Amino acid sequence: MSFNENVTLDTSQVRSGGGGRGAPGGLVVGGGLGGIVITILLMVLGIDPSQIPTGGGQLDTGQVQAGGDQEADAFAECDTGADANRSDVCRVIGTVNSVQAFWAGELPRYKREWRSTQTVLYDGATQSACGTASNQVGPFYCPLDQTVYIDASFFELLSSQYGADDGALAQEYVVAHEYGHALQDQLGLLSRAQQDPQGAESGSVRTELMADCLAGVWAQHASQTPDEDTQTPFLKPLTQSDIDSALSAASAVGDDRIQEATTGRVNPESWTHGSAAARQQWFMRGFQSGDLNQCDTFAVASVYE
Template sequence: MSFNDNVTLDTSQVRSGGGGGGPGGMVVGGGIGGLILLVLAMVFGIDPSSIPTGGGQLDPGQVQSGGQQDPNAFSECRTGADANRNVECRVIGTVNSVQAFWDGELSRSKYRWEQTPTVLYSGQTQSACGTASNQVGPFYCPLDKTVYIDASFFDLLTSRFGADDGALAQEYVVAHEYGHALQDQLGLLGRAQQDPQGAESGAVRIELMADCLAGVWAQHASQVPDEDTGTPFLEPLTRQDIDSALSAASAVGDDRIQEAATGRVNPESWTHGSSKARQQWFMRGFDSGDLDRCDTFAVDSVYRG
């Protein structure tokens, strides 16, 4: 999905480097994230929820002293044209679009969207949920209410997990993590921790709901305007765009990752859902464009229809 060239990117919604908080804790609401840890857990039979993320160091080149944003960070990200040619600018533009969409969507309800920053880093940085790195992947940390993304993860998603390198595959990842932010604001995210494993577990239902919420955003994305210009951030989707998002959803299905890692599939250890289910729930959100259609806890099985 391409950005309209003349839209303005708001880099204030994204920080470079550390997100505060001390070492330790556990990444919660990882969604797309945690792929490397998940593969290791499946190979060695470890409960993924027992793996600590550790306490890495802040990248001193990314954040000024006192944890203030580097004023020169993302200076190359000014317009939609920049988002079309630069992956970090594309993340920033997607963050702008997703937040503008949920702000407008929730304004019609009793809820109000709370602006949620993204930390866009390279290598590793510190979150309140532990060390953010490519070993963890993109995730939402509810302890500091921040999304963490290393843009180089998208290369890993393609080279190791088989997703294509299309723009909507990358934008889907961002929108999925903001789905977790929305779940947190609605008081739903904790249900993943109460029931953390199994094909029909709370963890799986939370992840598939985030896929669905990403699909809802994708349906409306070409109508969400940039506040400065009034022009929609994104151009209308093509079939190729949708196929790109579905390739990413399929790539991170529990069954596909287990099959590649161990040669067998064990639904009892699932935390994210099957490839088919991830695609189906994304399309459920996309086809309906309706937040209310994403209630994965209202169905008997998340694998039907």
């Protein structure tokens, strides 16, 4: 899904995170695309993931935010949609801009207002209020500091190790999914994942599939969502290739796909994100309907129907 070349990117919505190995931390809160790998490995080792601390506390702002001129320099190359088409970092920024502009315009229909949510783009590892962020954990939304964390190198990992293709919408889907969690947090729904954290029909799975559906809703409207400066839509209309790209990413991070690859067996009782087929199904439900109301995964008897 390509950006219109002349749109303006707003880098103020993204902060630069620290690099390096980072300090030890707990599991992320709010779900992510890569956090499932950590959960599975803990189970293989006989460790109950629910007993791992979430690593709360104050942020090390020296690591998380560069600030001032350093902050401006970190994203100096990201000015326009043309930059977003050539750079993963700029593509993340453009997608953050697009997703936030969409929800800011959509939520007033439901008498709600979107609260602007920052993304931290980091290299290697950095600290969040939910613990250490790294590409081994994957992108995630941390409700303790209401921030999305993304290491842009995760996209190469998503393709080379998870089996997703390297298309633009695969990457944009990842960003939109995490902002789906931010929306759930703003609507008071995110805590349901922690109350029922495992199982094929668990609250955790339903929360993750809802975020997939919300990403699909955004994708349906993305080519009509304009940037504030030029009033040109951020993104060009989707092609079938774009949709296939998003579906490849959704499938690659299904619980069954990752369990089969890491343990050689599939155990639905330990699922936290849903099957590959369900992740594709709910993304398409959001995309085909374009309707927030169609994403209520807690209203259906089974999320696999």
